[in-house]
Amino acid sequence: MRTCAESFQGYVLRPLGRDYGERLLPRGLDITFCDQLFLIGGGLLWNIYFAALAVGFGFFLAIGVALMKFSDNPWLWRPASGFVFLFRGSPLFIQFFFFYSAFILLPRTGIDIPLGFTTLTVQTSALTTAQVGGLFVLILNTTAYSAELFYGALRSVPKGDLEAADAYGMKGFTKFRRVIWPNMLRLAWPSYTNEVIFLTHSTTLVFLSAFPARQQSGEAFYYARYFVDQTFNPFVAYPLVAAYFIALTLAIIGLFGLANRRLNRHLPQARRQRIRFRPQYIR
């Protein structure tokens, strides 16, 4: 039997690959509680990786898509609405399968794009890995969900604020940056916090679908499932992973709550929107 310290050394970074700890995962009767604690905890690194990068890219893309959907030009709002409908109307689980099976059809050597004077080779082999391909799907998915939130917020920017901006002679980008954008963020923030939480929870689906976990390096729920398969005892690994996710959720609420306070700092106390945690996990 390993001691807890040995488990920590052997497994806490094991999710990054087999070079970062024990080559093999613990098996069968050899599994201790500490193994489960640290391996699942280490897997959380990937959940944070997927969530942070997807939110980081998705945030800016979503604002772009929301502005497109809000515009009067049918060449802009039609594709934006279509994109949002496509990704909000279908299950993320199926999206993972669909994109994975599309990515493996791409040529391994990359795609050559002739530009006349030179040929650009787009590398495609990475797309079949969860770390790139799965992230790509998550980015598109969170973009669609957040775009819908930002679109709703754009529609409810106070009329008085817009009129005040006009009265000051603000136009175009200045008006957007100084009046529309802060208002939009402030209005959408509580629901955006919830969206980030759902996204974090749905990172558990990455390795459950088509994307392979190379060298058995996966995220927290992948290991929880591995342990339940090995020990046939769902009463340890699943509560553990649930506890980790509750902690992660609380951290997100804390972090986004700080941002929320800053976004609302100009308003009187009573009118400030508080973040309410309204979990609805599946997408």
Added chain:
Amino acid sequence: MFEFCADPSILPDWQWFACYLTSGTHWAFYRSFLVVILLLIITAPMALGMGMLGALALRSGFAPVNLLGRGYVNLIRGVPDIVFFLFVPIALGQGIEWVLHQINCPDWDQPIRQGNDFIVCREAKMPPVDASAWARNVYGFTMAIIAFALVFGAFVANTLYGAMQAVPRAQVETAESYGMTRRQAFRRIVLPQMWVFALPGLSNIWQILVKATPLLFLLGIQDAVFWARELGGAKTSLYTYPHPDWRVWYFLALLVFYLFLTWASERGFGWLTVRLSRGQATAEGERLRRRAA
């Protein structure tokens, strides 16, 4: 299916596809869409029932019942439900076997958990050892339905509780001043009026439920995802219908199926909102009244 399907390797394209798409395994694939619909049809009323019980528990003035309701709703809403979907069937299965074991084999002297094994006596096995494959499928499907109903029941409980609170308080007070008991006022005043307030939340939960159905695959049920993977994978010339990797087309079909399902339910709920708003003291009800006048 068709007479010319005897030797598919010599058929021209359209006939080949006609035969291919009507092969036995494809019928299983089409049936699995019905399984999804069946799951939705069974789970929705069950979740509604669980939700109603949960909401009544939340409203209850009796402390233990109230606590039970709150515990149920908050526990399930606080944990990612994929954990519940995988946890409930296996935990419930082991629970049932444990109870049967205690009843059927009281003189069994070995521990049930030996190392990593869960050992119960032969009579306590669920489904029974000699059960047919069909019975095993039904058992697995029932477990899945219970897991879905438990999780979505908690969501529904919260929505229904909010809807009950949203019925104007004055109406309940009026009913009580007419001499109705609390129970009568609830049945005659709150219950018929709460649905219009509950509808936006319920429609949201329904959409989430629709999008959760592919997770059946994780429970080992042969659903649409399972068949799409099976049928789409590359088939060598050993098979009657050899083809390269077509999974992307099968998953595209699934994507379209789900898009249609969510689109249709959006339309359905829109219609229901109008229908339920008739004669209600809400903005929509007022608009309907004005239009009729």
